[in-house]
Amino acid sequence: MNIGVVVFPGSNCDHDCQHVLKDVLGQAVTMVWHKESSLAGLDAVILPGGFSYGDYLRTGAIARFSPVMQAVKRFSVEGGLVLGICNGFQILLEAGLLPGAMLPNRSLHFVCRETYVKVENAATPFTNRCKSGQVLKIPVAHADGNYYTDPVTLAGLQANAQVVFRYCTPDGNVIPEACPNGSLDNVAGIRNADGNVLGLMPHPERCAEGMLGNEDGRAIFQSMMAAWEGKTLAEVR
């Protein structure tokens, strides 16, 4: 599988993603500079975490106009797998590839710690290697992860099983106290209606190898590989 990792000015988790995909999981990785206008030859694309354009104006607001984002849009329309992690999620929201927006964390603090997320939908190309209801321990590191959308859109996300991850306690209780940022309905990650675009705030690339003491994040990348090997998205959606 050949996976593209987009590099924006200010991305800082791009090499972590590359390391996990290449060194831990043995996949081919292509670093894609944000000025590129083609994603030809790639089987999936990751928008990594970081502080693209210094988070100026709003997180992701300027990165969404990078030339590569037109290509990412086309790639997603054609059914390609797109994963946005943290700042990558914020960019997908600003670009309109996922619904909603990020507000500053309710605490106003940058939150950097382990969180627990519940897999609410295990029938996606990003979670097919997880069990429904499984709890993953994955760290967050963000100041703007307070997911917001209007009540009608939220109801639609819930009805279509588009809320893929929700913050929870270590034993899987989805309660407000387990939410690090104030997100509506404890939303940690959502997918689009077609199921091939996922955004999440936690960083699976930071916990994908045993040496680091936590491998929970690996399942997300392995799910993408399984989905790609299965070829037809319909089977894993």
Place this chain on the structure above:
Amino acid sequence: MKAKIHVTLKQGILDPQGKAIEHALDSLGFKHAANVRVGKYMELDLNENDKAKAEAQVKSMCEKLLANTIIEEYRYELSA
């Protein structure tokens, strides 16, 4: 023309910064300060003398980039 643009969170969306400032004002004795909202102020020059055209440009800028209309609202003033 010059445009002065204000972007704030929509009414009804929690503004944690505004709340923190409100509490600080309260503790300083400003007991009647309420509904503090924090926003962004931007000003820019437009090479355009026609007010209607300038307004259309500013509106387009706000909708496309300067405000995220899912969570924010904007207002602007134009002057010569």
